[in-house]
Amino acid sequence: MSDSSKQDLSALRERIDDIDGEILRLISERAECAREVAETKTASDPKAVFYRPEREAQVLRRVMELNKGPLDSEEMARLFREIMSACLALEQPIKVAYLGPEGTFTQQAALKHFGESALTQPMAAIDEVFREVEAGAVNYGVVPVENSTEGVINHTLDSFMDSSLHICGEVVLRIHHHLLVADNTLKDKVSRIYSHPQSFAQCRKWLDAHFPHAERVPVSSNAEAARLVKSEWHSAAIAGDMAAKLYGLSHIAEKIEDRPDNSTRFLIIGNQEVPMSGTDKTSLVVAMRNQPGALHDLLEPFHRHQIDLTRLETRPSRTGVWNYVFFIDFAGHIDEPRVSAVLEEVRLRASEVKVLGSYPQGVL
DSSP, X not given: OOHHHHHHHHHHHHHHHHHHHHHHHHHXXXXXXXXXXXXXXXXXXXXXXXXXXXXXXXXXXXXXXHOOSSSOHHHHHHHHHHHHHHHHHHHOOOEEEEESSTTOHHHHHHHHHHOTTSEEEEESSHHHHHHHHHHTSSSEEEEXXXXXXXXXXXXXXXXXXXXXXXXXXXXXXXXOOEEEEOTTOOGGGOOEEEEOHHHHHHTHHHHHHHOTTSEEEEOSOHHHHHHHHHTOSSEEEEEOHHHHHXXXXXXXXXXXXXXXXXXXXXXXXXXXXXXXXXSEEEEEEEEEOSSTTHHHHHHHHHHHTTOOEEEEEEEEOSSSTTOEEEEEEEESOTTSHHHHHHHHHHHHHEEEEEEEEEEEOOOO
């Protein structure tokens, strides 16, 4: 390297050091503001809510709009997500229950939404996540609701039918499955593969092509699959990066899902209603009277008011044989006049309408 190049490099490093110092100063200043916000809220209301889903969504969207590069806008938003998470922990650490055990995609979704400073607690079943939030043992819960390959998670939908909780947010996670082994297992010796049944379904074609004779053993979660493989020979697990890191497993093959766009949508559940953020969704559960044209009567007001339906699912009703309820997601917030008008019409036509929540559309 020439003397001129060395001088240029030294100058660039000094500039980076100066920028780092400025970043540090500004982050500390932001954290101090967060602490003052907490003190102000607590002084006026000892039971004040510190986490505001609509406010955080607005901040992240603004960051993405203002970003000029060279970092990708989503990457920049993820950096701000962690800064906000650390600052919020100064006010009040968020406790989040998720469908466990540790190392699952649901935990990954929880950390993606709330940041690494959140305190996550694994639960053995979806209904346990609901119970923890309802009891006030945690602030929020994270549960899977649908996968782009395998469809809706019925247990989550059914849990909403008996719950008073609100949907406070959503997060979509790209699901990448890897074939993992412990250090003492060779690829050509794998005779058994552990995974969650949905993961087997999402990787069926790849497994048929590469391990057609291996025994496929379904377990309660991919993290449990990784745990079992850690202590066994001649076995492998289908799991994600978090489980691989947690149990110290090696990759035989990466991204073995049959569809490259494989994603799972998770819902954030809590006890409070969420104000408008500017770009929102609303979720309903509707029971219709068992009569001809019932589905048309339900959907017609949405069409007339030009409200975009993003999901429609049908589940058996618990009130009678061959009766059904409809789970509906649509763009908009219940505080918008046109949404309020549609809901009023739907209530006149339905036997029961339950608003599960209006919440910010997923940003990350």
